[in-house]
Amino acid sequence: MEIISALNWRYAVREFSEQTIESATIDKLAEATRLSASSYGLQPYRLIILRDTATRQQLLQHAYGQTKVRDSSHLFILAIQTQINEAFIDNHFNMVENQRGLQAGALAGFSNHVKEAMLPMSQLELSQWAENQAHIALGNLLTVAAIEQVDACPMAGFNKAGFDHVLGLKHKGLSSSVICALGVRSSSDASAKYVKTRVPQNQFCIRL
Ligand SMILES: Cc1cc2nc3c(=O)[nH]c(=O)nc-3n(C[C@H](O)[C@H](O)[C@H](O)COP(=O)(O)O)c2cc1C
Numbered sequence: 001m002e003i004i005s006a007l008n009w010r011y012a013v014r015e016f017s018e019q020t021i022e023s024a025t026i027d028k029l030a031e032a033t034r035l036s037a038s039s040y041g042l043q044p045y046r047l048i049i050l051r052d053t054a055t056r057q058q059l060l061q062h063a064y065g066q067t068k069v070r071d072s073s074h075l076f077i078l079a080i081q082t083q084i085n086e087a088f089i090d091n092h093f094n095m096v097e098n099q100r101g102l103q104a105g106a107l108a109g110f111s112n113h114v115k116e117a118m119l120p121m122s123q124l125e126l127s128q129w130a131e132n133q134a135h136i137a138l139g140n141l142l143t144v145a146a147i148e149q150v151d152a153c154p155m156a157g158f159n160k161a162g163f164d165h166v167l168g169l170k171h172k173g174l175s176s177s178v179i180c181a182l183g184v185r186s187s188s189d190a191s192a193k194y195v196k197t198r199v200p201q202n203q204f205c206i207r208l
Helices: 003-009 023-034 053-060 086-099 108-118 123-147 160-167
Strands: 045-050 074-081 151-155 174-183
Touching: 003 123, 023 045, 023 074, 023 123, 045 053, 045 123, 053 160, 074 123, 074 160, 086 108, 123 151, 123 174, 160 174
Parallel strands: none
Antiparallel strands: 045 074, 074 174, 151 174
């Protein structure tokens, strides 16, 4: 589907059908999420892919009754890293050096620059920075889902502490940031009837 048509086709689905998305398509969406750009390439988030209904039933009590958390085909959870420190930055640059076939320490100059920029930040600033990066990945996911004709509903309306507890994220050094239900829209989804509303292009785009 042509990209603008795909973006007009998509909407935030509130009621999903019982249809399941094929695992190859889910893998493609996960790959699109992984390939997102991030500040310094640090990818301070991980993607949790949840299919299990029992776990999703437990999450429901932390999702303000948003049943799509349980009833969609899959639930994607973008979770930010909670330990953004020197070791985290070192691990990242070790990975880059390995993947590019560089000698250990070849990127020390850039790594030090990143440390100087990041490490003075407060925990709050670091988590906000990480949240921003996770939301870029969410944008990639939504766009590629639309191209693949997979329905989605991004959600920030959930209790992060509750999700972290149910999913055992704290022990993994993660904290839930934003979630996305994926599946096939129900024919009775009331949101499907809503006209898509956006700020008109001539007000949205400021050409200087
Ligand atoms: C970060 C983010 C969080 C959102 N949280 C929720 C949510 O918790 N529940 C929900 O039903 N929709 C949620 N939405 C969907 C928006 O309400 C929806 O995208 C917006 O109204 C525009 O409508 P459209 O996506 O259908 O075109 C969220 C969207 C984004 C991007």
